[in-house]
Amino acid sequence: MNRIFSGVQPTGNLHLGNYLGAIKNWVSLQKDFECIFCIVDLHAITIKQDPKELENNTLEVTAAYLASGIDPEKTIIFNQSAVSAHTELTWLLSCFTPIGWLNRMTQFKEKAGKKKDNAVLGLYSYPVLMASDILAYKATHVPVGEDQKQHLELSRDIAGAFNQAYSTDLFPIPEPQIFGEATRVMSLRNGKNKMSKSDESDYSRINITDTKDLINLKIQKAKTDPYPLPSEKKELENRPEAENLLGIYSALKDEKFDDVMKEMSGKDFSSFKKLLSELTIDKIEPISKKMNDYLKNKDYLKKILEEGKKKANDISSKNLLEIKKTIGLLII
Numbered sequence: 001m002n003r004i005f006s007g008v009q010p011t012g013n014l015h016l017g018n019y020l021g022a023i024k025n026w027v028s029l030q031k032d033f034e035c036i037f038c039i040v041d042l043h044a045i046t047i048k049q050d051p052k053e054l055e056n057n058t059l060e061v062t063a064a065y066l067a068s069g070i071d072p073e074k075t076i077i078f079n080q081s082a083v084s085a086h087t088e089l090t091w092l093l094s095c096f097t098p099i100g101w102l103n104r105m106t107q108f109k110e111k112a113g114k115k116k117d118n119a120v121l122g123l124y125s126y127p128v129l130m131a132s133d134i135l136a137y138k139a140t141h142v143p144v145g146e147d148q149k150q151h152l153e154l155s156r157d158i159a160g161a162f163n164q165a166y167s168t169d170l171f172p173i174p175e176p177q178i179f180g181e182a183t184r185v186m187s188l189r190n191g192k193n194k195m196s197k198s199d200e201s202d203y204s205r206i207n208i209t210d211t212k213d214l215i216n217l218k219i220q221k222a223k224t225d226p227y228p229l230p231s232e233k234k235e236l237e238n239r240p241e242a243e244n245l246l247g248i249y250s251a252l253k254d255e256k257f258d259d260v261m262k263e264m265s266g267k268d269f270s271s272f273k274k275l276l277s278e279l280t281i282d283k284i285e286p287i288s289k290k291m292n293d294y295l296k297n298k299d300y301l302k303k304i305l306e307e308g309k310k311k312a313n314d315i316s317s318k319n320l321l322e323i324k325k326t327i328g329l330l331i332i
């Protein structure tokens with residue numbers, strides 16, 4: 001059986017990268033897969049969060065899922081901390097994860113910065129919690145943006161290490177699904193950096209909640225180069241900003257990158273930006289409007305999360321029991 005698991009951290013500033021790299025793809029996957037989409041609040045607290053904001057951000061991501069087209073009738077939506085199997089399994093799997101594997105994680109190195117010794121343990125073991133999210137449901141497929149690839153490889157390794165330790169095939173080895181034309185959306189201020197929630201400049205990203213005027217302004221101000229848009233991919237070498245904006249356009253338009261490049265070839269940035277701005281507003285504004293409507297009814301959002309929690313618990317508690325039995329933990 002195929003089952004999908006994925007998640008977003010409720011850390012505010014949900015942006016176009018999160019939408020195009022992940023959520024938009026999830027919507028189309030619902031047709032063919034059983035899906036579980038989580039709001040990973042336990043991952044969020046690996047970095048200091050204001051309690052009130054964390055709660056609001058959790059509901060905001062829930063609203064974004066629904067507004068983007070995730071269907072709670074078909075798909076399980078819940079917040080991670082509501083289902084205890086995630087943390088319990090994290091301990092169990094940490095006993096199968098060599099420290100050397102965690103030492104290779106580039107996200108930890110980036111987030112911990114120079115003061116590695118002051119970084120909290122949760123930030124270091126973050127990928128084990130992520131593996132637990134996936135493996136608690138025996139998920140077979142995990143749709144994410146390009147930046148999560150290394151964490152997913154680790155999840156695969158942990159699943160393999162467990163299976164090997166007990167000569168079992170209890171865990172399926174989860175397949176990454178990194179697809180679409182914008183698997184790595186870059187900053188609007190610097191095409192070499194990833195678009196990120198934590199970038200100090202709000203002009204580096206388009207937030208799902210940005211107004212029409214702000215989207216327009218951010219695109220007009222986006223960094224470019226002095227040349228017209230090319231017709232061949234090889235001419236995009238050393239033109240990261242051009243490549244990024246074309247990628248965003250094709251992902252939003254649901255058209256192949258090469259086709260968009262042909263369509264735009266020879267245009268200068270001012271006319272391309274106008275089209276990009278119109279398209280972005282056209283696609284993002286309805287989501288943002290729906291999100292605001294959902295956020296006016298927090299009780300409804302909480303009800304969705306409560307229903308999701310029950311379903312997620314049913315699946316993961318059974319799996320956890322099987323995992324504990326396999327390890328030889330006495331079940332009373």
Ligand code: TYM
Pocket residue numbers: 005006007008009010017018019020021022040043129130133134142143144145146147148151182183184185186194195196
């Ligand atoms: P998070 O919250 O950082 O990002 C959520 C999703 O958005 C994708 N993404 C991007 N895609 C394209 N371009 C970008 N600039 C960009 N920025 C973010 C991410 O790849 C991700 O798919 N650790 C994960 C959340 C997580 C998870 C999981 C994912 C926790 N447990 C289990 C899958 C399975 C994270 O921090 O995502």
